[in-house]
Amino acid sequence: MSKQAVELYFRKFGKPEQPTLCLLHGLFGSANNWMGIVKYLQDDFHIITPDLRNHGRSPHHDGMDYTLMAGDLLELFDGLGINGVNLLGHSMGGKVAMWLALQQPERIEKLVVADIAPVAYEHGFDNVFEGLCGLPLDKIQHREEADRLLAGWVAEKGVRQYLLQNLVKQQQGWSWRFNLDVLRKAISHLTGFPEPGRRIFAGEALFIHGEKSDYIRDSYREIMGQLFPHYRQRMLHGAGHWLYAEQPQLFAQAVKGFL
Known part of the structure; x- marks a missing residue:
């Protein structure tokens, strides 16, 4: 294991022979946040739900940025013998997913990003x-x-x-x-997004956002298209930023249909 990586706590659901889907929680969250979604997806996917570093039951570490969090995931996948994985991340977890897809596109099958964009936000925390x-x-x-x-x-x-x-x-x-x-x-790093340079993720990507949320704006579409040229977008009616908790069945249907 890399000296910078931490050994993430995680839970597994579904059958190992099914396509692997990794669910990444947001800031202040944990793997437990996904339990309402897991029940809709576990028959069709081998699901992994980790606690990201400094969250849940995973180790604490002074380092906290997207490169380190993506590295933790690669260590987890390598340890489990997973070469290709579908990634779904919400908010901060969505930024981890996007950064990993940009850094290691050959490891990512499809990408789902829930209510976040690859931009820096003004934080209100x-x-x-x-x-x-x-x-x-x-x-x-x-x-x-x-x-x-x-x-x-x-x-x-x-x-x-x-x-x-x-x-x-x-x-x-x-x-x-x-x-x-x-x-x-680390909050300024977490509300920001690293400079991607010339990297792109050429695979399929779905950005799901809540109707009542302002985390995805029209002005962000240009950078989304530059980094994820084959992305599509979907809005969930009646949902805000916590769209997977507010509309779990619709959210799960959108994810399952895309994957």
Whole structure:
């Protein structure tokens, strides 16, 4: 294993003889986020759901950028003897998927990117980080109290529930599964996207976006077409940024139909 790579925690579903599909979660997420989608796809695919570095049950590491995360995945695929894989990534996971497809196009069969583009975004995570760092973990008695306190920084209950999935209670008290300090330091890298140079992914790519989300804009289509010349685009009605959770059946149908 590369000195820079970490050994990712992952789960497997479906039958090994089926085409392999790797699902990549977003910032502050984990493999568990995909369970509502796995049930629709596991009969047709050999599914791998890793926790990306500094998330979930995967190791913490001071390094946090898309090149490192793509390298972790290559180590995982090599360890499992997987040469060709379909990639599906949401948000940050979508950027990992795109970067890996640009770096190692021969390893990627098809690419699905959920509600993100290969561009730099202005990040609005200051309140989230302030709230997470401001929670007095040594004094919290229960998860409901954490939710009430976090509401002072994060108004949307659904976002708070998503974040608090990472709050775990152990013998020594409450702690975060994700590496909060490193994620905060790396946020400008994570909301950005590396300079691709002349690289392209000439395979088939599908960009799915939510009707209520503004993460995919008309102005991004030029760069999407330059990097992924055979891409197509699909909008899910009634869905926002968390489209796989808001419209799981429609999302899974779109993925399955494309793959």
